[in-house]
Amino acid sequence: MIKAGIIGATGYSGAELTRLLYSHPDVTIDFLCTNSYVGEDFSNIYPNFKQFINKKCVSIHEAFERLPYIDVLFTALPSGKALEFGKRAMDNNVKLIDIGSDFRLKEKDLYKQWYNLDHKYPDLLCEAVYGLPELNREAIKTAKLVASAGCYPTASSLALIPLVSNNMINLASIIIDAKSGVSGAGRKASTSNLYVECNESIKAYGVTTHRHTPEIEQTLSTIAKEDIKLTFTPHLVPMNRGILAVCYGKLNKAYTTEDLIKLYKSFYAKDYFIRVNDELPETRWVKDSNFCDISLRVDQRTNTVIAISAIDNLIKGAAGQAIQNMNLMFGLEETTSLKINPIFA
Known part of the structure; x- marks a missing residue:
């Protein structure tokens, strides 16, 4: 089983990612990390998860401690907040899938221009593969760091x-x-x-x-x-x-x-x-x-x-595409856990 950690689990994209990964046959969720609800039951924050997910939200410190024991880290954070997690994931040989924007652009100067952000790890921009599977499918398969495309x-x-x-x-x-x-x-x-x-x-x-x-x-x-x-x-x-x-x-x-x-x-x-x-x-x-x-x-x-x-x-524009990327990175069928019939109403 692939052990996954999610940082930013209580945002909209993080919650959708949690929902989709819960039903993934090849994944187990090791931790759900949040800055706002540390120690709270995830199913109390999102009651739709009652009787499905029985986990408490962990702190950033605990998430860092768990890094060596997982296979893939998902970050669903505002701009500039995933940089340190990305560096630590790479240092621990953990595959990273960033749903945010911190590794999508190849030129660090663009982050300063558009995000008013001095990118701390420009070397990771060279290593990151842009996570639009229909465009970069083969490169994603061998990537260690995937920057999922924005919505x-x-x-x-x-x-x-x-x-x-x-x-x-x-x-x-x-x-x-x-x-x-x-x-x-x-x-x-x-x-x-x-x-x-x-x-x-x-x-x-x-x-x-x-x-x-x-x-x-x-x-x-x-x-x-x-x-x-x-x-x-x-x-x-x-x-x-x-x-x-x-x-x-x-x-x-x-x-x-x-x-x-x-x-x-x-x-x-x-x-x-x-x-x-x-x-x-x-x-x-x-x-x-x-x-x-x-x-x-x-x-x-x-x-x-x-x-x-x-x-x-929230799905193809965020959580679903992130899982599509994960499936490719781990040699799984690309559609695993994602053949979801759209709902109407």
């Missing part, structure tokens, strides 16, 4: 990768308009995320400054083999979970909608969690699942392609 970058990149890979769009024309449920902001109390503040409203935020921008640019630039700068605008919508990414690009030549859907179905034919459909994606059809639904439309008048994707931000 917005997952939805946006998967929608655009086939177009960029096949040189089908003007790379300077890419615009991403994305919407997320409130859980994407995390569990920490914030006035802007209160029910009264969010309900019956939609708003753009992080306009021109959102930290997922360089991550998306890095992914697409690597594929294109040239530097890409794009426009990314996220929005907050009054629902618990889900991301809808609407991505625009000017086509380099004329294609029909049918041409592109056929190309996407072929491109993702071996990727179980990518569902390319004729109908347009909706977040409700991927809720509580590791699927990413994608479809496209071509605006013949303006020679523009609109690629649309939908994911559950």
